[in-house]
Amino acid sequence: MTDIREGFADLGDIRLHYAESGQKGEKLIILLHGFPEFWFTWRKQLPVLGEKYHVIAPDMRGYNLSERPKDIADYKINHLISDVVKLAKFHGYDEFYLASHDWGAAVAWSVAIAKPDLVKGLMVFNGPHPYIFANLLQHNDDQIAHSQYMADFRKEGIEERLLANDCQWFWDWTFAEHEKRGLITPEEKAEYLRAWQIPGAVTAMLNYYRASPLTPRKLQAGDKPLSLNPEDFIVKVPTLVVWGEKDHALIPENIDGLEKFVPDLKLVKLPEVSHWVTHEDPERVSSEILTYLAELEARS
Structure with missing residues (x-):
């Protein structure tokens, strides 16, 4: 397996930290992490994929060692799309494969929809399609209930709860069970706690939710639903969706x-995997990506 290297990309309006593996000049895969992670969620995939591809896993804006703009508006989807496109260009690529999880998948779906000429193939691990998810957040009681945390994360002062007692509640809510199962080591836990406790990091992470138009709400009589045209959400690139059914x-x-x-x-x-697929079945994640890319390359 190849090694993991780290660096910084100055993209003009933002400076992003990233980890990478493989050699420049090989076909590029960009890996986008979700909340509340950082590039580290892909630590087991980077060396494997780097055997054949140039693989880059950024800390998305606000996370870990990447810059943290202060305005909530700086976390709107147009900026997140731009970060991905500029990151590829910074490394000398005009097109790329895109793999993603959770919030990273929300960005990846949007990049593929907005810039289909740049994305050679999209791979999504437990990240909902934006139109389907938006509809469920307004009309499906189960999804509204499961997503109540999204509304909570918009509230002022929620940062204090997430950071209290060395992030104890935050850890219990996310990865405590994985730690008990031996899927996250004490050393890896320390990396997450370090990244979360960088001054301003949690606020920046929450700003993704605060800047998004999507929030769980049950429509009442007279309410106007979020106005979205389904035709605007057609994905015109080949797409793999891997779904842990215990999400x-x-x-x-x-x-x-x-x-x-x-x-x-x-x-x-x-069937036996939850939302956290990169932790629960990292080998399967790598194999699904490599198998799918081989299928796409066989087409041409």
Whole structure:
């Protein structure tokens, strides 16, 4: 396996930290992490994928060692799309493969929709399609209940709760069970606690939720639903969706009708995996990415 190297990319309006593996000049894969992680979620995939590809896993803006703009508006989706495109160009690439999880998947879906000419293939691990998710957040009681944390994360002062007692509640809510199962070592836990406790990091991470138009709400009489045109959310690039069916936050209906928005879709379901697929089955994540890329390359 190849080694993992780290660096910084000055993109003009933002400076992003990243980890990478493989050699420049090979086909590029960008890996986008979710909340509340950082590049570290891909630590087991980077060396494996780097055997054949140039793989870059950034800390998305606000996370870990990347810069943290102070304005909530700086975390809107247009800026997040731009970060990915500029990161590829910084490394000398005009096109790339894109793999993603959770909030990283929200960004990846948006990049693929907005910039289909740049994305050679999209890979999503437990990240809902934006139109389907937006609809469920307004009309499906189960998804609204499961997503209440999204509304809580918009509240002023929630940072204090997440950081209290060396992030004890935050850790229990996310990865305590994985630690008990031996899927996260004490050393790896220390890396997460370090990244979360960098001054301003938790606020920046929460600003993704605060800047998003999506929030769980049950429509009342007279309420106007979020106005979205489904035609604007068609994904025109080949797409792999890998879905852990024991996801505690995203209900199964998130993949119902997905083929209507993704004409070139491969869907893989993992019955024994939860939302945290990179921790629970890291080897499967690597193999699904490599298998799918081999399929795409065989087409050409």
